[in-house]
Amino acid sequence: ESTSTVPPTIPVESTTTNEVLPFQCSHHTVIDDPTRHILYNATRTCDDENLGWVRFIDGANNERSMIIPTEQPPYLEHCGAVVPGWLKNFTYPTTIGTTVQASVCFDFVITGSTERLCLYTNDIQITNCGHDFFVFNLPAAPRCNLRYCTI
Template sequence: CDNTAPFSNQSIGVWIRFIGTGGSTLPLSSPGMNLCGSTGTGWYAGSMPSSTGQITNGTACFTWYTSVCRASVSISVANCNSFYIYFLPPAPICMARYCTI
């Protein structure tokens, strides 16, 4: 399970900025499964905030076998001008991770 820091079992969520070669945003549609070192691939089924300082709330879905949204959690996304940050709770099922593009 992806339940180590920052996603401990007691965590309700944490604000995260993705950086690096793995990508800086969650995909806006299912990228398929068996990606990002997991069976269940997490992606954002919502709309991105369009203006700086805006926060939108939506759903992170986890693709699992033939279901593009087998499990889901509520998340938030903030527009920080040149990048986005995400408020992410722990993945709802073992072998699931958030995936970036």
């Protein structure tokens, strides 16, 4: 079990709008689950239910906000799942209050190959709620053994 931490890939500078933040910025489920971290490599579970709007935090690190990584996890069987989910070809929105669509990639290795392919995807929504904090509208993963990863 690794105890290393990887800094988040959240933009440092943000622009703001004069609008009130979207409803989901104050009405979401907070998930403090270290087994979702990109470096965690034990236990296996899956996101087989609709999670709705969630905010990921690292309770062991002053409740720092966590995000879904934009780079492929280094290995399969990390993030507390057989197949970790990550955001392929995605940049987090910098404008506070903005909600964007994104696609989560769940990698698999095809038998007889070493190449990891994005065989399953899930369309999600992500809202920038300011102060380096994002919320995610997460449907159930396409099948069991798939799970949203955090960093």
